[in-house]
Amino acid sequence: MLTPIDVQRLTTELPTSHAWGPVVHLDVTGSTNAEAAERARPWSPVLADLQTAGRGRLGRAWQEVPRAGLAMSVLVPIPPTPGWLPLATGVAVRAALSDAGVAVGLKWPNDVLATDDGDRKLCGILCQMLPDGAGVVVGIGINVHHERDQLPVPTATSLRLLGADVDRTDLAAGVLRHLRARHEDLVAGGERAKGVHAAYRVACTTIGKEVDVHRPDGSVEQVVATGVDDDGRLVVTGAEGSATVAAGDVQHIRPAGVPPRP
Structure with a gap:
């Protein structure tokens, strides 16, 4: 049986004393991006075990298998170069997956591909600016426990299919911490922002294709x-x-x- 997100443990990993907002966990929601936008609380992660009206880029619809994936969103301040936010998010996801022993590449601008499974899609990223310009909602969807027949298209894969036994709570904490660090680098600018740029360019499988x-x-x-x-x-x-x-x-x-x- 697939286990739910451990909200207490995730809250401990992301304490409010370090400027994280409260962790919001929902059994079912239409869209974690919409929930995060409505709550409008910076660095307050919204996670759901089932997302029924999730949207990808260009309005593509998709629906999660309950507790099989990691579907989460978080509102962040707009960095000086907003175009780098989805790319930096990819760098953060890649770092968290590397910590779990999984090698991935990044397809511009917002897909994470499994290099050991024919470059199939493992994760999608969707960044949406709030209408008032007060921040950007970063949405992340990672296929974790899916079997092959539970995936929407043959060009997708999951951590389970890659042979990786990953705890969704640990993965959420890792991705969010790496995202916070890369966001801080973009805000700092200078050499720190250039470090994010360099990390993305090294990992980007689109370049040269x-x-x-x-x-x-x-x-x-x-x-x-x-x-x-x-x-x-x-x-x-x-x-x-x-x-x-x-x-x-x-x-x-x-x-x-x-x-x-x-």
Whole structure:
């Protein structure tokens, strides 16, 4: 039987004396991002065992299996370079998973891929600015205990399928602590922010790949990803030269005969 989040232990790991807000745990919610936005309490994590109306980028709908995944959101102050927040969150998730012995890569701008399982998607990240500009809700969804038939698409995987026995409470604490540290680096700027940038670029599997860029207007452009600039935008080179991508969807292009990637 899958166990619930241990709220008392997580509260101990994230004490209010260190400027964490109270831990909110819900059995069921529509969206942890919406809950965190409504509560509007900085650094107060919202977790749910079942999320019924979760949304990914570009409005994609998905629904969690009860207690199988880690679905959580937290409101954070806007850093000086907001475009780096989803990327820094990926760095934080990667660090927490590394602590658990799991190797992952980062797909720009907000997916975490399992390098030992064909680059299948292990985690998605969704950052949403509050309407009043008072902060950004960072939403994180990690597939933890799912079996293969419980995943929504064949391009997804879980920690269980990777052979990793991970406690969701420990994982939540690790991700949140790493996120707080990377956020502080972005706010500090200078060499500390550059350290986050460097860590992301090393881990980003998009750099160097041919990609299809699906832009918000519906157009698709095939380009080569060559880097990530200091504003967090993807740098690409195509038929018309170099450009940057700040919004839209990026899909890695696979060689013939290779199974689809996320």
